[in-house]
Every structure is written in structure tokens, then in C-alpha cells.
Amino acid sequence: MATAVETLGKLERRLTISFPLTDVRTEVEKRLKKQAKTAKAPGFRPGKVPIKMVAAQYGYQIESDVLNDRVGRAFNQAANENQLRVAGFPKIEPKDAADEGMLSFEATFEVFPEFTISELSGVDIETVQAEVSDAEIDKTIDILRKQRVHYHAKGVAGEHGDGGEPVAAAGDRVTVDFTGAIDGVEFPGGKADDYQFVLGEGRMLPEFEAATLGLKVGESKTFPLAFPEDYHGKDVAGKTADFTITLKQLEWAHLPEVDAEFAKSLGIEDGDATKMRADIKVNLEREVAGRVKARNKEAVMDALVAATEMDVPQVMIEQDSERLAEQTRADMSQRGMDVSSMPFPKELFATKAERRVRLGLILSQLVGENNLQATSEQVKAQIEDFAQSYEDPKEVLKYYYSDRNRLGEIEALVLEENVVNYVLGKAKVTTKAVAFDELMGNNAQA
Structure with missing residues (x-):
């Protein structure tokens, strides 16, 4: 059984879970007998080890497993009965029971916040656009020449x-x-x-x-x-x-001359300079489109965060901070850096983690309320778009469809794009033209 839920803060809750000690003992004895059927010990045939020896060897672990199972089931039942949307994992601590025949535990936890996303028609969002002109193509050709100096x-x-x-x-x-x-x-x-x-x-x-x-x-x-x-x-x-x-x-x-040989070095088989410029333009436009999409998505996410007030579960921030710390450690290690003695305090990632958690809650609610889930057709189209820049598009399709985690990454991208398109369709949007170099972070001149 569980006590009434106590409210400790905006999101923090507490309840006490109790159940009979005899229930635990009965379950422990049941599991010990099952363990005894396959237990081995010197001088005994398998399955013939005395129950006391089995209890001495396995009793502590079995009792711990039984308690964890009973507490977990009791907590989940209490959460369901009280219609609680629990965020993260509860903190469970033993508590003195009023009845000696009962075991009691205190569970402290946080719940997901209840919040309302602001009316999107009142949200201002500034998006960007950029064009690829002959000047950008010329700059890119100059960079390619310098790379072949x-x-x-x-x-x-x-x-x-x-x-x-x-x-x-x-x-x-x-x-x-x-x-x-x-x-x-x-x-x-x-x-x-x-x-x-x-x-x-x-x-x-x-x-x-x-x-x-x-x-x-x-x-x-x-x-x-x-x-x-x-x-x-x-x-x-x-x-x-x-x-x-x-x-x-x-x-x-x-620097090499911009001639047929130069064009051939860039993959234009017949050395046609016009085809070379057209090919460069296509690649630049693809890069520009990707960066514009990223900038506009960030503008939408910033607007959603600014327009939505909520309390964020601290436990979720801590968990995401730990994930970010581990990702950073793994990334640095893959780059050949010795991180064995480097500290990665999760506090350094708390601000980023809070934004990620906040956005995750907002997107989840937007998707659920407006049916913005990624469709199989959208996922396939996204993968096919990625595949265009590879020599063997079929291998790219196989790469993603052969692994559920990889496919999940594409689904997440499509879902975010669905949200962006939905928000832009509702909000007050203004568009600003940005220079190519500004969009590219001046990388085009590197």
C-alpha cells in the first residue's frame, strides 16, 4: 500500500510505500528453492546442495532482488493510481514502519511539468535566406586553386x-x-x-x-x-x-590555370569549365540550404523556449548533464586526447542540458497535440536526400535501414523538421537576406 502523495515543491513529490514482511520472506524462500535446483557446491551433486548453504551463498542477492522488485512494483502501482507522470527515477530510502510486520520505504521523486505552449500566432521569428552568386563560385574556384598550389x-x-x-x-x-x-x-x-x-x-x-x-x-x-x-x-x-x-x-x-585540366581534376570528365561552374554551384547551394535550414531551425527553437514557461525537472537536467559529459569525454578520446585524468564535472553542462530537456518537453507536447510524427515516407525521402551526395545511394539506404538506431536518428531529424514547418506556418515570420560569407562563417575564404 502507499500513503497519499505529499507535495514538497513545484515538481517534487513524496510517498511512503509499505508491504508485509511475510510477503518478502515468502518470495525469498520461493527463489531460494528455485536456485537450489541448479546450485553447485563441492561434495554435493547439482541440485542436492542443502538449502542453508544455498541461502548463505545466494540469500543476500536474492533478498535484495526481491525488495527491489516489490518496491518498484508498489511505486509504479501508486504512481498509476495517483495518475503521476514521474520524471526520471525516484530516490528510495528505507523508513521505520509503524507495524513491525511491515516494511516501509519513502520514495522522493519529480513529476513532469504541466505547461501550455503560447499561441504561436503571437510569436515573432526571423528567418534567413542566402543566394549563391557568380562571386561565390569564383571564390570557391580560388580556394580550389590554392589547394592545388x-x-x-x-x-x-x-x-x-x-x-x-x-x-x-x-x-x-x-x-x-x-x-x-x-x-x-x-x-x-x-x-x-x-x-x-x-x-x-x-x-x-x-x-x-x-x-x-x-x-x-x-x-x-x-x-x-x-x-x-x-x-x-x-x-x-x-x-x-x-x-x-x-x-x-x-x-x-x-596556382593552376582554370582550364580543362583543372576542371578534370575536379571530376569533370570532358574538362568543360561551364559544367565545372555548374557543379560547384550545385554543391554550394546544397551547403547553403543546409546552413539556412539549421539557422532557421535554431530560430524556431529559441522562439519556442522563450514563449513557453515551465519548471524543468532537476533530475532530468542532471541525467542529461551526465550524458553530455560522457559524450564529450568519448569525443575527445576518439580524437586521440588522453582524458583519463581530466575532470568532466556535470555542472559544466547544466545550462546546455536544461535547454535540451526544456526543448524536448516542448517538442513532445507539440508533436502529440498536432500529430507531427515522422512518417515512413518522410524518413525515406530524407535518407534519399542524404544519399544524393554519395557514389552509391543504395548503400546509404542499406546503411540506415539495417540499424534501428540509425533509422531513429533520421526519424528525429524529420520530426524536428515537421515541428519547424508547423511553427513557421503559425508564427509571424520575417525573412532577412544574409551574405554568403556571413552564413558560412567566412569559411569560404579559408
């Missing part, structure tokens, strides 16, 4: 020219020897031979690059270099060193 000795005539005057300039690849000293003493990491870098890429400190500019092969230069206070090398951070640099090799960058 090759270098020639500067000042030496060749098939592509000599690269101009043989002095180090921005864009050139240089090979240098250098030595650094602080107060006349060389320091670890301050010396290198045949060190190679491209001027203007920012790999070296500004003073280092500035000193290299204008040098010819064989020339040396000594210059002061002040390390920033936040420099990664703690031994030299905030200090000034004297460096001597010698230019050993100077090469200029030759």
Missing part, C-alpha cells in the same frame, strides 16, 4: 615563368635557419634548421614574418622579437628575444 624556385626561369624578383614576398614559401636567444642565452625551441613556412599565412609571429620579407637566398638578418604575454611557451611569454634568421630557399606559388 605548387611551388617553383623564385627568380629561376621555368615553364610557368620565374616568379619575379628573387626577394621574399607575401605568398612565397621560404625555408630558413633561425636561432633565438634571450639575454644572450639560447632557449629551448628557439632554434631550427630548414624550417619552412608560407609568408602571409600567419603561422609565425608578425615580427618574424616582417624580418623575412625582402631577404634574398643566403642573406641573414638579426632582429628583436617580443613574445606576447599569453604566448603558449610559458618560459618565453612576455620576454624579448634576439633572433638571427638566414634564408636558404625561396619559392613562389604557382
Whole structure:
């Protein structure tokens, strides 16, 4: 039996569960007898071990299992009878019983919140859109050319020219020897031979690059270099060193021409530059569409959170914080980082976890109230859309349909898209045009 439910807070509840001690003992004896039929012990045939020996070996675990089962069943029955929507798992603690023949436990738990989603017609949402113009295609071609750059000795005539005057300039690849000293003493990491870098890429400190500019092969230069206070090398951070640099090799960058050979290198079999540009445009438009969809989905989710007031079960936040901590640990480990001694306190993930839980509750209610579940046709269409960018679309379909968890991931994506479309169809929506570079986070110029 269970007592009346006590309200401890907005979502926290408590009830006491009691049942006869004799019920537990009867069940324990029943399970011990069943265990005795297969129990083994030295000097006894299987199934002939004395019940006292079986009880000594298995009694504690069996009694624990029986208590867990009885408490769990009693709690679930009480929750159903009181129409409680329990969030997470209850905290169960033993309690002194008023009757010696009874066992009592106190269950403290949280319930799901009751909330109302605001009238969506009064919700303002700003979405974005972006276009792919010839300028974006040109930028992408420039990036692809830079990825295929090759270098020639500067000042030496060749098939592509000599690269101009043989002095180090921005864009050139240089090979240098250098030595650094602080107060006349060389320091670890301050010396290198045949060190190679491209001027203007920012790999070296500004003073280092500035000193290299204008040098010819064989020339040396000594210059002061002040390390920033936040420099990664703690031994030299905030200090000034004297460096001597010698230019050993100077090469200029030759970018491939945008011709048939270049187009072929990008998979255009006949080398048609027009087809190449069309292919690049299709890929850029697919990327833009994906990023626009992600931005607009985030705008919808932000609007739903802002428009819905609710109390979030703390137990669900804690559980999701733990999941996020473990995911972060696993991700870092897969990248080759040693995380064995790194702390991952769940408190660091609490804010993100609360938003995730809050959104999950909102989406669940929206889906249930408006029948927005993912259909099999929508799931198949989503997978087929993914498959378009792969050489063998059939293998992509097989990959997802052969694993229920993978299929569940697609269903979740479709469900979210259904929610987004539903909300956008109800809310007050304005659309803002954003520049390609802004949408892409300037990655297009990387």
C-alpha cells in the first residue's frame, strides 16, 4: 500500500510505500528453492546442495532482488493510481514502519511539468535566406586553386615563368635557419634548421614574418622579437628575444590555370569549365540550404523556449548533464586526447542540458497535440536526400535501414523538421537576406 502523495515543491513529490514482511520472506524462500535446483557446491551433486548453504551463498542477492522488485512494483502501482507522470527515477530510502510486520520505504521523486505552449500566432521569428552568386563560385574556384598550389624556385626561369624578383614576398614559401636567444642565452625551441613556412599565412609571429620579407637566398638578418604575454611557451611569454634568421630557399606559388585540366581534376570528365561552374554551384547551394535550414531551425527553437514557461525537472537536467559529459569525454578520446585524468564535472553542462530537456518537453507536447510524427515516407525521402551526395545511394539506404538506431536518428531529424514547418506556418515570420560569407562563417575564404 502507499500513503497519499505529499507535495514538497513545484515538481517534487513524496510517498511512503509499505508491504508485509511475510510477503518478502515468502518470495525469498520461493527463489531460494528455485536456485537450489541448479546450485553447485563441492561434495554435493547439482541440485542436492542443502538449502542453508544455498541461502548463505545466494540469500543476500536474492533478498535484495526481491525488495527491489516489490518496491518498484508498489511505486509504479501508486504512481498509476495517483495518475503521476514521474520524471526520471525516484530516490528510495528505507523508513521505520509503524507495524513491525511491515516494511516501509519513502520514495522522493519529480513529476513532469504541466505547461501550455503560447499561441504561436503571437510569436515573432526571423528567418534567413542566402543566394549563391557568380562571386561565390569564383571564390570557391580560388580556394580550389590554392589547394592545388605548387611551388617553383623564385627568380629561376621555368615553364610557368620565374616568379619575379628573387626577394621574399607575401605568398612565397621560404625555408630558413633561425636561432633565438634571450639575454644572450639560447632557449629551448628557439632554434631550427630548414624550417619552412608560407609568408602571409600567419603561422609565425608578425615580427618574424616582417624580418623575412625582402631577404634574398643566403642573406641573414638579426632582429628583436617580443613574445606576447599569453604566448603558449610559458618560459618565453612576455620576454624579448634576439633572433638571427638566414634564408636558404625561396619559392613562389604557382596556382593552376582554370582550364580543362583543372576542371578534370575536379571530376569533370570532358574538362568543360561551364559544367565545372555548374557543379560547384550545385554543391554550394546544397551547403547553403543546409546552413539556412539549421539557422532557421535554431530560430524556431529559441522562439519556442522563450514563449513557453515551465519548471524543468532537476533530475532530468542532471541525467542529461551526465550524458553530455560522457559524450564529450568519448569525443575527445576518439580524437586521440588522453582524458583519463581530466575532470568532466556535470555542472559544466547544466545550462546546455536544461535547454535540451526544456526543448524536448516542448517538442513532445507539440508533436502529440498536432500529430507531427515522422512518417515512413518522410524518413525515406530524407535518407534519399542524404544519399544524393554519395557514389552509391543504395548503400546509404542499406546503411540506415539495417540499424534501428540509425533509422531513429533520421526519424528525429524529420520530426524536428515537421515541428519547424508547423511553427513557421503559425508564427509571424520575417525573412532577412544574409551574405554568403556571413552564413558560412567566412569559411569560404579559408
